[in-house]
Amino acid sequence: MKVTIVGLGNAARGDDAIGPRVIEALTAAPLPNDTSLACASDGAALLELFEPGQAYVLVDAVADPSHVGELHYLEPHQLKAGPRSRLGTSSHALGVVESLGIASALDQVDAERVHLLGIAIDPRQVALGAGLSSELERVIPKASAEALLIAARLRDA
Numbered sequence: 001m002k003v004t005i006v007g008l009g010n011a012a013r014g015d016d017a018i019g020p021r022v023i024e025a026l027t028a029a030p031l032p033n034d035t036s037l038a039c040a041s042d043g044a045a046l047l048e049l050f051e052p053g054q055a056y057v058l059v060d061a062v063a064d065p066s067h068v069g070e071l072h073y074l075e076p077h078q079l080k081a082g083p084r085s086r087l088g089t090s091s092h093a094l095g096v097v098e099s100l101g102i103a104s105a106l107d108q109v110d111a112e113r114v115h116l117l118g119i120a121i122d123p124r125q126v127a128l129g130a131g132l133s134s135e136l137e138r139v140i141p142k143a144s145a146e147a148l149l150i151a152a153r154l155r156d157a
Contacts, residue, residue: 001034001053001054001055001113001154001155001157002034002035002036002053002055002155003034003035003036003054003055003056003057003151003154003155004035004036004037004038004049004055004056004057005022005023005026005035005036005038005056005057005059005147005148005151006019006023006037006038006039006040006046006049006056006057006058006059007019007021007022007023007024007037007038007039007059007060008020008040008041008042008043008046008058008059008060008061008096009039009041009060009061010041010042011039012128013126013128013130014125014126014130014131014132014133015061015121015125015130015132015133015136016061016121016126017132018059018061018119018121018132018136018139018140018143019039019058019059019060019061019119020039021132021136021140022059022119022143022144022147023037023038023039023059025140025141025144026144026147026148029144029148031148032151032152032155034155035148035151043095043096043098044099046058046096046099046103047099047102047103047108050103050108050109051108051109052107052108052109052110053110054113055113055114055115055151055154055155055157056109056113056114056115057115057116057117057147057150057151057154058096058114058115058116058117059116059119059143059147060096060116060117060118060119061118061119061120061121061126062118062119062120062121063121063122063123064120064121065120065121065122065123065124067120068120068121068122068125068133068135068136069119069120069135069136069138069139070119070120071117071119071120071139071142071143071146072116072117072118072119072120073115073116073117073118073146073150074115074116074117074118075115076111076112076113076114076115078116079096079097079100079111079114079116096116100114113154115150115154117143117146117147117150119136119139119143121133121136
């Protein structure tokens with residue numbers, strides 16, 4: 001099965017850039033033939049990437065100021081929208097959960113084949129023109145390796 005690792009976030013907004021920065025790091029790594037990389041600035045752009053029959057690892061910032069740099073692995077059942085989704089703290093106008101719901105309803109993606117690697121950030125470190133914080137710079141290699149592990153599990157499923 002083909003797997004796409006998608007870095008979500010805005011490269012010009014401080015720690016919100018963690019998703020694209022992980023993808024940037026992965027471009028230097030050897031990837032299996034059935035693994036590709038992409039970036040999306042927000043949930044609306046993510047909708048344009050989904051294709052039926054593929055699996056996805058989404059790498060995105062999640063608001064958790066008490067645990068900056070901690071990795072959070074969320075499986076498909078944890079990405080379902082509810083009254084107040086755990087991912088309701090997205091800094092994007094259209095969040096991952098909403099985009100996934102729309103794409104699933106339109107048969108663009110099998111929601112069971114979408115996993116999220118969330119990287120905890122402090123939302124106060126998201127400012128236009130700011131660079132990535134040192135805490136997140138240090139987590140890029142670990143997050144990159146984890147994204148590849150998740151992709152391998154999806155590919156082999």
